[in-house]
Ligand SMILES: [Zn+2]
């Protein structure tokens with residue numbers, strides 16, 4: 001097995017764990033088609049593993065994955081964590097039970113991010129506060145409480161000012177100006193149903209206040225993620241994660257929850273705090289799984305050709321040639 005990514009040349013992390021490949025920390029496999037890939041952490045591309053002993057390796061990976069925790073899943077793709085390894089199971093419809101812990105890691109990451117802003121600011125403010133208090137003879141407890149709240153407000157303000165980057169700039173249909181969205185503008189956005197997209201969001205133009213543009217697909221996902229992160233931080237709704245996770249499960253997964261919320265075409269800031277947290281989780285999950293599905297499709301196309309099922313197009317041929325040369329070059333040590 002090669003040690004560097006065939007696409008970006010970055011060193012492939014990890015020791016391959018149960019695969020016995022000796023390389024890789026995130027492994028994707030398809031038991032039905034007999035595919036096994038090492039996913040590059042640097043560029044996210046999927047590196048197909050050599051055909052020899054692939055089936056035994058897949059079996060070993062599948063066995064380890066069965067003992068792991070399912071972090072997220074769609075009908076086609078499941079992301080599973082087993083110890084230090086991530087397994088991406090692809091290629092057949094699954095029925096998996098998803099529980100509240102699925103969101104645990106995302107929430108922990110967010111709490112860490114908040115602490116990076118809030119704690120240093122509080123410490124700095126308390127330092128000044130103690131000095132001022134001693135000078136004025138005031139109450140220390142009051143200063144501490146106030147400093148914490150002020151730091152929190154700074155953090156929420158930072159989240160609100162985060163810009164929303166769209167694949168193409170949106171132009172307001174009412175005033176004709178380019179809409180420059182920031183997270184805090186999304187409170188007045190409305191989630192709607194659209195026959196052609198799994199996510200559709202009507203946004204209000206910050207310039208003229210009209211509902212000036214419709215975002216769909218990846219743009220809607222990016223805007224929603226920014227907006228919901230801000231709204232949820234502001235409402236101090238993080239503690240409701242458990243309830244929200246159960247909400248997502250009860251409704252049959254991220255897709256379903258989004259569809260159900262969109263049916264009412266609500267303005268985001270009018271949603272119940274629990275629903276808002278559930279929606280944020282669902283949008284996050286959908287985005288991650290769509291990305292995995294997309295990568296899988298690319299990887300599967302290459303794999304089908306590499307394993308001799310189809311004939312290659314010129315671009316694919318070039319990628320394959322690189323894969324093969326790299327495989328050969330790395331063989332002595334692999
Ligand atoms: Zn790479």
Ligand SMILES: [Zn+2]
Nearest residue numbers: 172175205208
């Ligand atoms: Zn406008």
